[in-house]
Amino acid sequence: SPWGPGRPGWHIECSAMNLRHLGEQIDIHGGGNDLIFPHHENEIAQTESLTGKPFARYWVHNGMLQLGGEKMSKSLGNLVSIEEFLSKHSADAFRIMLLNSSYRGPLTYNDEIVAQAERALERLQSALRPALPAAAGAPEPALKSLQTQMAATESGFIEAMDDDFNSAGALAHLFDLVRTVNQARAEGASDEQLQPAQALLRRLCGVLGLRLEEKTAQGGGAAEPFIQLLIELRLELRKQKLYPLSDLVRNRLAELGVILEDTKDGTSWRWQ
Numbered sequence: 001s002p003w004g005p006g007r008p009g010w011h012i013e014c015s016a017m018n019l020r021h022l023g024e025q026i027d028i029h030g031g032g033n034d035l036i037f038p039h040h041e042n043e044i045a046q047t048e049s050l051t052g053k054p055f056a057r058y059w060v061h062n063g064m065l066q067l068g069g070e071k072m073s074k075s076l077g078n079l080v081s082i083e084e085f086l087s088k089h090s091a092d093a094f095r096i097m098l099l100n101s102s103y104r105g106p107l108t109y110n111d112e113i114v115a116q117a118e119r120a121l122e123r124l125q126s127a128l129r130p131a132l133p134a135a136a137g138a139p140e141p142a143l144k145s146l147q148t149q150m151a152a153t154e155s156g157f158i159e160a161m162d163d164d165f166n167s168a169g170a171l172a173h174l175f176d177l178v179r180t181v182n183q184a185r186a187e188g189a190s191d192e193q194l195q196p197a198q199a200l201l202r203r204l205c206g207v208l209g210l211r212l213e214e215k216t217a218q219g220g221g222a223a224e225p226f227i228q229l230l231i232e233l234r235l236e237l238r239k240q241k242l243y244p245l246s247d248l249v250r251n252r253l254a255e256l257g258v259i260l261e262d263t264k265d266g267t268s269w270r271w272q
Contacts, residue, residue, distance in 0.1 A: 010039070011038070011039055011042035011043060011046065012046060014039070014043050015043050015046050015047045015050075018043075018047065018055075019047070019050075019051075024047075024051040024053055025051075025053055025054065025055065025056070025057070026055070026056050026057070027056070027057050027058065028056065028057070028058045028059075028060055029043075029055070029056035029058070029059055029060070030059075030060040030061070030062070031060075031061060031062075032061065032062055032063075032064060033061040033062065033063055033064070033104070034064065034071075035061070036061060040059070040061075043055065044056075060103070060165075061104060062103045062104065063101075063102070063103065063104055063105045063106040063107060064106050064107075065106075065107050065109055066106050066107065066108045066109065067080065067108075067109050067110075069108075072109065080109060082094075089114060089117075089118065090118075090121065090213075091211070092121050092210050092211055092212065092213070093114065093117045093118045093121050094117070095208065095209055095210055096117040096120050096121055096171070096210070097109075097113060097114060097116075097117040098167075099167040099168065099170075099171055099208055100116070100117065100120070100167075100168050100171065101168060102164075102166070102167075102168065103165060103167070104164075120171070120175075121210075121212075123175060123178055124174065124175075124178060124201070124205065124210070124212055125212055125214055126178065126182060127177065127178040127181040127182055127197075127198060127201055128198050128201065128202070128212060128214070129185070129268065129270065130191055130194075130268075131185060131188075131189060131190050131191045131193075131194060132185060132186075132188070132263055132266055132268055133266030133267070133268065134266055135185075135188045135189060135190050135191075136188050136190075137188055137189065137190050137193060138184045138185075138187045138188050138189035138190075138193055139187060139188075142183065142184045142187045142189065143184070143189070143193060145180060145183075145184070146180055146181065146184045146189075146193075146197055149176060149177055149180040149197075150177065150196065150197050150200055152173070152176070153173045153174065153176055153177040153200065153204070154200060154204070156169075156170075156173035156176075157170045157173045157174065157204050157207075160172075160173060161207070167208065170204075170208070171208075174201065174204060174205065177197060177200070177201055178201070180197070181194060181197050181198065181201070184197075186263060214270065214271065227253070227258055227269060230249055230253060231260065231267050231269065233249065234246045234249040234250060234260075234267075235267065237249070253269075254272070257271055257272045258270075258271065258272070259271070259272050
């Protein structure tokens with residue numbers, strides 16, 4: 001530097017800002033893993049030599065997002081902006097894409113990774129659907145299994161997040177709960193029986209910033225009575241064994257983004 005031997009001034013700026021605004025010690029210091037050397041090592045050396053105290057209690061270094069095997073960066077011109085991503089996909093899909101790997105490791109961005117995240121989001125949302133039509137209540141073994149899984153999911157989630165923010169492990173416990181909720185629904189669980197597990201799922205997903213908003217279509221509320229009418233028509237066609245016509249109703253609804261799900265207790269639907 002012009003003032004003598006030493007590192008460039010951007011290292012000392014960070015120590016100065018920390019000392020002024022946060023004090024001599026901080027709890028968590030973050031940044032990309034490309035900043036470990038020389039930036040963060042210099043921060044430690046210059047701050048601790050002044051204060052004689054440990055600078056930060058925890059260091060949280062994140063891996064780089066990669067596109068085509070290279071680090072995504074403005075200088076390389078290979079950026080995919082958040083705005084561009086959200087024009088095609090949901091914010092929850094983006095969050096799951098990041099949560100599915102360790103924050104310390106690199107993450108490859110490609111269409112397959114995004115598709116996996118969207119499928120994972122659909123699985124989480126599936127557990128929040130209401131009970132099946134004419135659900136009479138699940139048998140006692142199914143309810144006991146649901147209660148046991150709720151306890152296991154909550155404890156497992158907390159243990160995973162306490163393990164250096166193991167978000168991928170935490171998600172795995174949520175998917176265990178999703179599977180059990182959907183099984184209970186298939187066995188006839190009522191909305192009242194499903195509600196505690198669904199509330200737990202929403203609460204734990206909220207820790208990860210997931211909103212789990214179901215897809216809707218523009219004017220979807222006005223379309224619901226007509227969709228239900230078509231479901232009843234399809235049911236009547238099936239009773240009369242007019243299967244090609246019933247399949248036509250199902251397929252045309254799918255083209256419009258309406259997915260039908262048949263069970264022994266009736267047919268439910270959702271937006272794709």
